Amino acid sequence: MSKIDDVAKLAGVSKGTVSNVFSRKRPISEKVQKRVLEAAKELNYTPNHIARSLVTKKTMTISLSMPSAKRISLTTFHTNLINGVITEASLHNYRILIDTLAQEELELPFLSGNVVDGVIVLNPKVDDTRLDYLTKYNIPAVVIGEPSAKYKNLVSYVDNNNQEIVEEVTTYLLKKGHRRILYLNAPTKMTVSKVREAGFLQAFADLGISNNESLIHFKESLYEDPSQYGYDTVMKYFAADKDRYTAIIADTDKEAIGICRAFRKLNIKFPDDVAIVALSDDLVLSHELEPPIPTVDMQAEALGKTSVQMLFHQIKVGDYPEISRAVVKAKFHSREQ
Amino acid sequence: MSKIDDVAKLAGVSKGTVSNVFSRKRPISEKVQKRVLEAAKELNYTPNHIARSLVTKKTMTISLSMPSAKRISLTTFHTNLINGVITEASLHNYRILIDTLAQEELELPFLSGNVVDGVIVLNPKVDDTRLDYLTKYNIPAVVIGEPSAKYKNLVSYVDNNNQEIVEEVTTYLLKKGHRRILYLNAPTKMTVSKVREAGFLQAFADLGISNNESLIHFKESLYEDPSQYGYDTVMKYFAADKDRYTAIIADTDKEAIGICRAFRKLNIKFPDDVAIVALSDDLVLSHELEPPIPTVDMQAEALGKTSVQMLFHQIKVGDYPEISRAVVKAKFHSREQ
DNA sequence: CTGAAAGCGCTTACAG
């Protein structure tokens, strides 16, 4: 690879001038610029970003710290979120480094070593080594979702209006006349399950309706296959008494698919016998069901974009990042005309 | 951030010694090592990877050049493939940079600038700017899938045994007595479609069976939703004559889902009236269908792992990378006992 | 608008 000196020599200018032709940090006369570019082209020169980073202290890279045990399982929600992150980052000429927990356990290699300018943290845990590290070293970071109490005041985050949206969905069902609703909530381990539970209960309270005959079922976290989980859970609650509940709120759309499968098996008609609403929208899956069920779009792409905007803000601010919050509103699609 | 000089001073040794404590490139005595590590801990020192990369010429990063128009759409195949790539890369302490075509169009920023040591290229195109660039600059690269003729002898790649596997599936159907098979193949644009077509025809030839009543339908590339595509295509071919074909080979499992939906609509029973086989296995989706349909596992994770191994081989070899090939065998699951 | 020189934080022969 040719380097900046080679180009400078061939173009008959100084290294500084060549540098500025490429970085546009200061104006260079037309003629000189042309000469430099021609020399660069002839030598197949392309600036070495590593050398640049060493002096500018910017790597133009952010990392996306992904949820994962052994294997990453990307839902549509994640895919959309990643799209948002990439789109927004590209806009600022930033690159994305994938970071997984498996790697984090080794040595937190991406957070350290000045390899990235900031990090987007997905699926924060109650005790989160990543957040410990990031806050300790004051590295710009934005969490997507709600961090546990321990970190809440130490780190920026963007989250959905989870309480509101579950309240909206529940209210929708209650107003339709449903009184026995089964809510398949997230596992208790996830902070979001409590927030959503509150929304569920609030809807009943607001309308002065008793929730005695309804039930919140928290997911057992051992389930790997969400569809199978939906299927099994419906079997458990409906096999003995098909009329026990008149509506289900599913935590994810894949769960909803399993629920529908169970209903077909049990010969329960939806939405006539039992209404279903699924949180988190999936273009492909929603087509599979007839009729299409109401879903909630968590706006994953917007979450991704917002997180990156917040991160850039922190990166600019510098050594003493401001803690900030943002809320991305989910959208309920009732599928009604 | 403290730097290597600070640690050296505090520990009373030279920078070189500190460097070697962290890189383990040459043996350091126990005592000195201990002193250095203590000093590093006290100063919260962590080596600057950027500075290291500048001299070693290794970034310990490879990029994954993803297929994407405007938005990335990650199928299970991609997710599994990415898992393979990450797993294998982590094993060698390598990081993964996500690269999208959208970004490539800007300035090929990840390929250039010595930011990565090599790249994994997904979904090669007939004319592929990425491959033009990579071969021109002699950057280590491995394509997943079959590159077009133009690049075939210039770049390493790993692919499935596409001809064989489609031949196997077709033979399976023919031996079951099917004579009128509809094969929903990939779009003609994709090189894989021709290879698979050959496998399909070979099966007929080997058994001396005429393919006159069978049909290969190449996907129109304008379809975005694979499930909808499967649905529409079945409607087109079966609506008028439910008995036209007795078996379908679907290109993807999402397609198969749409096909099943169409069959339910048309009141065609599968596999009794029409047999279905889907290429590319998806854990979640295969559960949705009753009975489960035969599928082909393309071994996406193995493809990912192999590509990384091949890439590392090239990176080690250095300036004149050897071109190599590998085949990952797909696995047919007939779902029979 | 341009040049010369110092410096970013490491690693690596070389010498001992």
Next chain:
DNA sequence: CTGAAAGCGCTTACAG
């Protein structure tokens, strides 16, 4: 087993 010094390829005040 350890140290002193050169150098990786850039950018950036400083001076003109």
